[in-house]
Amino acid sequence: MASEIKSIKGTLIRLGLYHDENSLMSDAFRALFEIKPELKTEIAIDRYRKGEVTLWGAARDAGCRLEEFKEILRSRGIAIKVSSTKQESEARLKRVFGV
Numbered sequence: 001m002a003s004e005i006k007s008i009k010g011t012l013i014r015l016g017l018y019h020d021e022n023s024l025m026s027d028a029f030r031a032l033f034e035i036k037p038e039l040k041t042e043i044a045i046d047r048y049r050k051g052e053v054t055l056w057g058a059a060r061d062a063g064c065r066l067e068e069f070k071e072i073l074r075s076r077g078i079a080i081k082v083s084s085t086k087q088e089s090e091a092r093l094k095r096v097f098g099v
Helices: 002-014 021-035 038-049 055-062 066-075 086-097
Strands: none
Touching: 002 021, 021 038, 038 055, 038 066, 055 066
């Protein structure tokens, strides 16, 4: 299967249908997420748990509102991380409002 996929990728690029592997993969993932949108939520949850994205970023990546994403986390028993230091709050305000 892996060699078949490699051959198909090479053919699509050779035919000029895709400029390079990155553009092909971008289209492939876009199509995958259209067929299985729940995968975006799973990826967003995983990245949030690992600390790779903020709560807002994870909600955006999942394609839902913040409150909706919080409810998804709660339903799965995943703790919502809240930063409490003054420095973190100030840094977040600067990023959001440019203060």
